[in-house]
């Protein structure tokens with residue numbers, strides 16, 4: 296695919312927009328792509344990156360990248376016109392059980408932290424298009440690290456927390472008052488594992504269905520190597536094909 | 551146009567390019583990315599008599615030009631393969647070869663026996679070289695006597711093409727190759743992964759849950775190639791060469807060193823179409839250098 300735009304966001308983040316001569320295939324929120332990293336000599340394997348958003352009008356795929364090592368640093372160096380080799384779309388995404396009913400729409404909360412907000416934009420947009428009014432709860436260390444807020448606002452109500460209190464409520468997402476003041480019917484979360492585990496703990500205690508998006512390290516990304524397994528109630532399953540999104544009831548996170 | 555067909559014992563492959571066990575699933579995983587029926591054959595996932603959960607996560611560590619894995623033969627067992635997987639792949643227009651593993655002679659034999667009953671499985675690859683399981687696996691593959699014992703037992707009950715996959719974690723791979731040839735193996739495939747280690751320096755802990763794992767990918771290619779070359783001097787049965795093949799040039803090197811066919815492993819993860827590119831490249835090479843048949847390349851190294 297061809298890079299149409301590379302926008303650096305705060306600090307170590309960037310937004311990469313890609314297009315293709317062909318119409319982009321069907322993609323579903325929560326799915327990911329496997330990026331071949333040709334610009335980093337120390338990187339051997341492809342890297343899994345969530346689908347941040349699909350802009351059908353412009354036939355564009357968006358990726359939100361956090362520089363953490365050589366591969367992600369190399370991705371942020373791609374410029375307009377560069378070619379990037381992707382396998383897509385991979386994995387299974389988020390699910391929604393109830394249909395929206397005009398009188399009493401299910402209340403959906405999408406909780407993201409750090410670069411984990413990436414798949415939630417696409418999911419929020421999808422939900423909005425499907426007639427839901429999603430809520431977002433986005434957490435970061437500081438206000439600068441809250442990414443893509445203006446985009447999230449297009450698709451739902453946005454709440455935030457920051458560890459330094461510079462935006463929204465001070466603290467972690469699981470301490471936000473909205474969790475006490477509103478009753479949600481479904482939670483979706485992606486972010487650092489400790490955050491997702493805290494959200495899952497809350498979901499278990501409040502008996503709210505919850506889906507999490509895991510980030511196990513991968514080799515093939517297509518179910519061939521069995522490297523990415525998560526220990527679930529049904530044994531070891533591949534995160535790349537059975538996930539990355541899992542219902543917390545399937546994981547051994549209860550304790 | 552050069553003839554690409556080659557023979558491994560009684561097994562005739564339409565071309566010498568196959569995919570390596572554990573890196574290509576059951577083939578169907580790759581069907582979205584390439585025409586898998588163009589392959590000479592597919593070596594499917596390691597299969598054991600009983601289901602195996604494999605090792606705990608993390609099972610993978612990236613290394614320079616390669617990776618360590620410690621999957622530990624996760625599979626749902628021979629019966630599951632027969633009832634739930636075989637029906638979906640048996641009519642593929644390429645050879646499906648099952649990689650058979652065990653933890654005892656009896657379990658190798660029982661698993662091989664079950665595979666012998668499957669009409670569309672023309673061959674098995676006996677894995678006596680998996681470094682990621684505690685019992686069996688590599689234990690059989692590191693001594694000539696151990697290797698001979700498994701092959702002897704399986705040969706008695708397995709009438710079809712028997713390929714034995716050798717471990718590089720030995721002092722002299724040719725001794726093992728000779729031992730399995732003497733017991734009636736139809737071919738050897740080499741090599742399986744090298745035992746390796748990766749450490750997370752920040753945590754001062756091994757990256758893999760099993761501490762050590764098997765190294766594969768381009769970083770092992772020169773050693774694999776050397777082992778194929780040595781084994782070619784030592785045995786008469788065909789050799790299937792593998793270890794780090796990422797391009798047609800790599801594959802031609804293995805053929806020249808003495809392999810009759812090759813397997814593509816880890817490179818499938820980087821480019822799922824590697825094997826097709828290798829097929830095209832080998833064909834073009836034969837045409838350019840005037841080889842009428844790809845089999846003429848085997849051992850054609852000039853010295």
Ligand SMILES: Cc1cc2nc3c(=O)[nH]c(=O)nc-3n(C[C@H](O)[C@H](O)[C@H](O)COP(=O)(O)OP(=O)(O)OC[C@H]3O[C@@H](n4cnc5c(N)ncnc54)[C@H](O)[C@@H]3O)c2cc1C
Pocket residue numbers: 327338342343344345346358359360361362363364365366367368410413414509510511512513539
């Ligand atoms: C399904 C899935 C979706 C993902 N989506 C995104 C995304 O949208 N945007 C994005 O920026 N990243 C995403 N990631 C994470 C991304 O794949 C890794 O950050 C990347 O592989 C790191 O490669 P690197 O070479 O830059 O760093 P490496 O050199 O591989 O790692 C640098 C350091 O980060 C640690 N690390 C590596 N990967 C992870 C991880 N997944 N979680 C926690 N620590 C890790 C390593 O242990 C190491 O200490 C996703 C991962 C998965 C599995």
Ligand SMILES: Cc1cc2nc3c(=O)[nH]c(=O)nc-3n(C[C@H](O)[C@H](O)[C@H](O)COP(=O)(O)O)c2cc1C
Pocket residue numbers: 520521522570571572573595596597619621623649677680715741742743765766767768770792793794795813814815816817
């Ligand atoms: C993730 C992974 C799983 C593997 N599983 C098996 C297996 O089940 N049985 C086997 O004989 N070899 C297995 N192997 C070894 C490969 O088939 C091959 O021998 C090795 O990777 C070297 O080739 P390569 O460098 O081309 O990958 C596995 C390798 C990898 C990377």
Ligand code: FES
Pocket residue numbers: 512513514515516517518519520521522523524533534535536
């Ligand atoms: S990464 Fe290979 S099976 Fe999931």
